[in-house]
Amino acid sequence: MKDTVIDDLFDRAAGPVRPFEFDADVARVFPDMVRRSVPGYAELVGLSGLIARRVAGPGTRCYDLGCSLGAVTRSILRQTGPDVSVVAVDNAPAMIEGLQARLAAEAETDVTRVETLCADIRSIAIEGASLVVLNLTLQFVPIEERLGLLQRIRAGLVPGGVLILAEKFAGPKGRAGDWLTTLHEDFKRANGYSELAIARKRTALEQVLIPESLEEHERRLAEAGFAGSVRWFQSLNFVAWLVWI
Numbered sequence: 566m567k568d569t570v571i572d573d574l575f576d577r578a579a580g581p582v583r584p585f586e587f588d589a590d591v592a593r594v595f596p597d598m599v600r601r602s603v604p605g606y607a608e609l610v611g612l613s614g615l616i617a618r619r620v621a622g623p624g625t626r627c628y629d630l631g632c633s634l635g636a637v638t639r640s641i642l643r644q645t646g647p648d649v650s651v652v653a654v655d656n657a658p659a660m661i662e663g664l665q666a667r668l669a670a671e672a673e674t675d676v677t678r679v680e681t682l683c684a685d686i687r688s689i690a691i692e693g694a695s696l697v698v699l700n701l702t703l704q705f706v707p708i709e710e711r712l713g714l715l716q717r718i719r720a721g722l723v724p725g726g727v728l729i730l731a732e733k734f735a736g737p738k739g740r741a742g743d744w745l746t747t748l749h750e751d752f753k754r755a756n757g758y759s760e761l762a763i764a765r766k767r768t769a770l771e772q773v774l775i776p777e778s779l780e781e782h783e784r785r786l787a788e789a790g791f792a793g794s795v796r797w798f799q800s801l802n803f804v805a806w807l808v809w810i
């Protein structure tokens with residue numbers, strides 16, 4: 566349960582690289598992995614809590630879809646009143662087990678405010694939501710299923726409710742995109758990842774994390790029926806939108 570377990574999963578050169586999976590090994594190192602791999606992750610999580618504070622009125626429900634170990638869930642809980650609840654959903658059993666263990670161990674967390682669900686976000690009911698968060702999750706959903714999921718999220722929001730969508734995005738072809746990729750790899754190097762680890766993780770993520778361009782995301786948000794959106798965060802090739810109905 567310690568957040569200090571160092572991610573060295575891709576430093577082991579043994580055998581061919583397998584497709585990336587959110588299994589028990591990844592869950593064990595996830596806080597370290599995500600902090601060292603996603604520039605601005607802490608701000609993304611912290612600011613999501615501040616958005617929750619603005620939109621989550623008394624008695625409303627927030628959804629943290631693809632919650633992993635619940636960083637966003639905890640950020641929402643910290644910033645909202647005692648009668649705001651969070652539905653935290655992930656289809657990786659190791660993540661949900663890790664989240665439950667963490668919540669139980671944190672004296673300051675009111676566990677009665679959190680419902681944890683080990684389920685596919687494509688099949689759960691989304692109702693009465695003041696906030697839905699997809700923090701680095703939509704990128705793992707097959708492209709052809711992204712529109713349907715966004716439509717269901719829109720239908721589940723209450724008036725004044727918003728979606729936070731944060732994604733790794735595909736930069737433009739050419740020098741601009743190359744700069745973002747190069748700097749992201751430099752960020753990983755600066756955080757202690759080896760050339761081997763960077764290359765093996767790139768291969769592991771290839772068919773699993775499918776990034777799309779900013780334009781593709783914004784076109785789909787409009788197609789899903791959202792009234793508008795604003796980009797409120799970007800660090801290298803990671804971006805977040807606040808999306809309203």
Ligand SMILES: C[S@@+](CC[C@H](N)C(=O)[O-])C[C@H]1O[C@@H](n2cnc3c(N)ncnc32)[C@H](O)[C@@H]1O
Nearest residue numbers: 587631632633636655656657685686700701705
């Ligand atoms: C990069 S992690 C998200 C990080 C997390 N939101 C945070 O802020 O720390 C992506 C998560 O989405 C989950 N996930 C991917 N596809 C899913 C699906 N179809 N249904 C439920 N969870 C999914 C994975 O198991 C993984 O835990």
Ligand SMILES: O=C(O)C(=O)C[C@]1(C(=O)O)C=C[C@@H](O)C=C1
Nearest residue numbers: 598599602603701733766770774
């Ligand atoms: O793009 C990468 O190399 C990443 O490590 C990104 C990313 C993500 O965006 O979800 C991929 C897998 C891990 O969950 C943590 C971070």
